Amino acid sequence: MSYIIEIEDLQKHYDNSGERFHALRDIDMKVRRGECVILKGISGSGKTTLLGIMAGLDHPSSGKVIVDGEAIAKLPDRHLSRFRGKHIGMIFQHYNLIENFSVRENVMVPLVPMNLDFEEVERRVRESMEVANISHKASMSAGRLSGGEKQRTAIARALASDPEIILCDEPTANLDRANSERFVEILSKLHDMGKSIVIATHDPIFDHLPFEARVVHMEDGRVVEEGRES
Numbered sequence: 677m678s679y680i681i682e683i684e685d686l687q688k689h690y691d692n693s694g695e696r697f698h699a700l701r702d703i704d705m706k707v708r709r710g711e712c713v714i715l716k717g718i719s720g721s722g723k724t725t726l727l728g729i730m731a732g733l734d735h736p737s738s739g740k741v742i743v744d745g746e747a748i749a750k751l752p753d754r755h756l757s758r759f760r761g762k763h764i765g766m767i768f769q770h771y772n773l774i775e776n777f778s779v780r781e782n783v784m785v786p787l788v789p790m791n792l793d794f795e796e797v798e799r800r801v802r803e804s805m806e807v808a809n810i811s812h813k814a815s816m817s818a819g820r821l822s823g824g825e826k827q828r829t830a831i832a833r834a835l836a837s838d839p840e841i842i843l844c845d846e847p848t849a850n851l852d853r854a855n856s857e858r859f860v861e862i863l864s865k866l867h868d869m870g871k872s873i874v875i876a877t878h879d880p881i882f883d884h885l886p887f888e889a890r891v892v893h894m895e896d897g898r899v900v901e902e903g904r905e906s
């Protein structure tokens with residue numbers, strides 16, 4: 677099967693005090709295995725909502741969401757968290773690290789429920805930190821890292837479970853130019869590793885990537901335009 681994510685006729689609305697707000701409307705989107713998709717759109721256009729539904733963090737109001745062959749839209753939450761642990765690595769704008777854990781311990785967290793043997797845990801943590809260029813800070817507590825280092829720790833944590841899919845929400849929003857460029861370099865490695873990647877961003881640094889990516893523009897909860905950039 678060539679698609680890792682297939683979304684059909686997806687709707688998401690919120691009902692607040694009798695008013696219905698449509699956060700996502702009529703979304704049809706397919707992501708090929710190994711593809712990188714850039715979701716663009718101004719704040720409030722629905723990017724985070726869409727990523728959350730792809731990750732199984734949130735349920736759609738209606739429509740189909742098939743991720744790696746599994747229809748996740750109606751899966752109960754306890755199955756969703758297992759599904760997420762196996763298939764999805766997430767990188768958030770605010771990193772969501774445990775501040776008093778070391779880098780190594782943060783990267784280890786997603787492996788805990790997997791019941792791997794000690795050598796396998798060590799190997800995955802070491803390799804993930806290498807890809808993310810954070811091995812040299814392995815023993816430092818996360819609270820003492822710089823912004824760029826925090827983000828690289830979050831990348832290593834996202835890689836530890838060896839997921840096929842990497843979802844990033846505004847990954848460079850809190851980074852300076854140099855660290856944003858380093859992020860793009862790591863992204864390029866992940867692309868070469870064959871990861872399927874979706875990034876929500878409005879940072880123009882993603883307009884010129886050193887590898888092929890597809891841009892999907894969102895506006896008021898709809899996909900309005902698609903194009904190719906590299």
Ligand code: ADP
Nearest residue numbers: 690697699717718719720721722723724725726
């Ligand atoms: P983006 O990530 O592109 O900035 P979001 O997906 O965060 O956009 O939000 C899309 C719209 O959905 C926004 O107008 C937001 O206020 C609204 N929204 C998000 N979550 C909720 C919620 N729980 N209840 C009501 N409205 C929400």
Ligand code: MG
Nearest residue numbers: 723724725845
């Ligand atoms: Mg957002």
